[in-house]
Amino acid sequence: MHDLTDNQTEKFENFSEWFDKVLLEAEIVDDRYPVKGFSVYRGWGYSIVKRIYQMLEEKLEATDHQPMQFPVVIPEDTFQKEEDHIEGFSTEVFWITHAGENELDRRLLLRPTSETAIYPMFKIWIRSHADLPLRMHQTCNVYRYETKATRPLFRGREFLWNEAHTAHVDFEDAERQVNVGVEAYRSVYDALGLSYLILKRPDFDKFAGAVYSLAFDTWNPDGKVNQIGTVHQLGENFAKAFELTYEDDDGNRAHASTTCYGMGMGRTLAATIAHHGDDNGLVLPPVVAPRQVVIVPIPFKGKEDLVSQYSNEVKAILIDAGFRVALDDGDRLRPGEKYYKWEMFGVPIRAELGPREANARAVTLVRRDTKEKKKVQLDDLVEEVTAMAAEIQANITARSRERLEGELADASSLEELKNRMDERRIVRVNWCGDPSCAFEIKDQVAGEVRGTLWERHEKPTGDCLVCGDGGKYIAYVSRTY
């Protein structure tokens, strides 16, 4: 196993600068759009994002979520039906108040999330228990007027996500759905080689209007945890506010129970870049790389035709086998420059082809993650590339997990917690569950209580580190985005 900081000095020591550079040079997003908090996805970046949401959409549709598209505007009166929900979002909605010169009778808002757009329609569609469960999902932009500093991919005022909304006959069925949502997200994050914690957020930090909220938190090189997805059990809260009722098999009317979950594409992409990238740029997981193999010909004078013919032959073989391939046969750059360029773009495998390879009917393969070279025979090429892609995937996944393990630390006093926070770690502490103790932590140290591990109950090892009363939970504390 390679040292984690190997070739990642810049990334860890000056994350911001590194990240901005990568976004610009690898053509991920361009933040120079002239409105604060809005940025443009460029070709390479959007190609990756598209593959991410397509993986998720496929997974959701395989578990009976119907794809839908709801309008981006919501009328004010509908938005205000669920009290906690309004309270949570009202300070950050964009309003449409005018059409041309005329003021609108009924103000419209740009969705900050779509519950209030979707439930009025669910109410129409749901008549009986036979209409349940009802599951939909959509990939769309949502709008939140963030007051904190915006940051490309991490926090924008417009962002791309996929949201799913489901309705069920009762709380128990909604509970089962929460698990389905978690598994869908897990499968996507795992495919991207990301490591994460699934935390149950403390009550004071749950989604506005939820019974409880789960969140996928990932580590980031600057020590601020990145929330890349959330899953919410809404119970009957929204069903009551929107009169979502159905007739059960005894002929009685009952409220549905609902769930929703959202995955932020920008943040998921940010995590993929931040976890795997190094000082030479992106390191992309083969599943989402817009190009999985780049062929760099090395055309010595007088041997151009030989090399060019061979390059095209190799390209055809790889494309035939289903790989996404780029052949960089422009003569503007030298091979070395091309290596740097494609490393910045994070292409997983590079194939170097010169007269030596052409004559030997061989290919020199270079892995992006470790830079290791391997010369293989043309006959074994497809098999070797397939194996190498799998090794890269395994290696970057392992590196990311190892890093997460290394980020975790324990603290048994506020003093110790403070020290661990200064090291920018994710810290486990014993907690009584009282919000005031969590607020005390926020006051005292530069971190917040993010929640408790969801997958299994962790037994506290002692008393609450703030009040000294009996510890009920192991809480995770960290800096956040």
Next chain:
RNA sequence: GGGGUCGUGGUCUAGCUUGGUCUAAGAUUCGCGGCUCGGGUCCGCGAGGUCCCCGGUUCAAAUCCGGGCGACCCCA
């Protein structure tokens, strides 16, 4: 929410303190031509900037002042 730093061709940086020699410099990038090509060659020619915006001070503003917009960092 509070404090700080900053904004100069596509990118990065110098110039700003002490206004004038700035018709804004360098590197990189980009375009054309040549030479090359196994890890960022080199040469020639060329392109690219209302010095973030608005206002003020002044004979004179990239430079000083006010406001706005935008970016980054730290703290809560």
